[in-house]
Amino acid sequence: MTCPFCAIVAEEEEAEVLDETAKTLAFAPLEPVSEGHLLVIPKAHHENLFDIPDSTFRTVVTHAKTIAERLRDDEFDGVNVLHASGEAAQQSVPHFHLHVAPRRSTDGLDLWPDSGYEASDSDGSYEAVKAALEGNSQ
Template identity: 65%
Template sequence: MNCPFCSIVEGEEDAVILDETEDTIAFAPLDSVSEGHLLVVPKAHYEHLFDVPEPILHAVTERARTIAERLRAHGFDGVNLLHASGEAAQQSVPHFHLHIAPRRHDDELDLWPASTHDESDFDRTYETVRTAIENGDAL
């Protein structure tokens, strides 16, 4: 397997590592979208959200929250947590990760671009999702 995040975890690839726990590691991405942008990843390799065991998902999200709280306490006004699972969602590295993009009121970033999709099927889609959740079915 040729995973750049696993290489960082193993110390084979250089990275600016900002935080590390037993199950997670946080480091600066190659291309930052905001001041202080970083990634939180599980040390074990899981390709996307659908593969991550619940305890590891919990460890990653808890660490992301802890880091976000520290960022807010040190001058940032908020954060965006960003994630993509799967090619259709534009996942660029096949290793589960969360982006933490620290934000300031005056940073003028738009990490929520306007959508151009047709909303005509929203009601039907939401009803399908609601029913699947209530029945415990796969979508």
């Protein structure tokens, strides 16, 4: 199966390209969640956060930040930057990407809906996280 984002980079698939650097591409998603919503990807294929090299990750984040700053200076006053890695996190395309969703204080959108999850002090929610972080310290 061909990666749809790699096909966009190779110009085999159409996309509304909005910005580009030597190593990254920003384009409009098929289903935008806000006005100006775009995706920023590395041109090289990396499936997700777990396999993207640190230097490439920094390049993508820098491009996303630059885009957010340019949009904020123009007509937006906020931004959501979103990412999902892996099937459990609902990653829909197996090519690392950041969603950059420009926002206005008056847009009325809720891109961070209530999940219904409620942690309690007694459930030890963070004990497993602490143990994993301590066991996998760098």
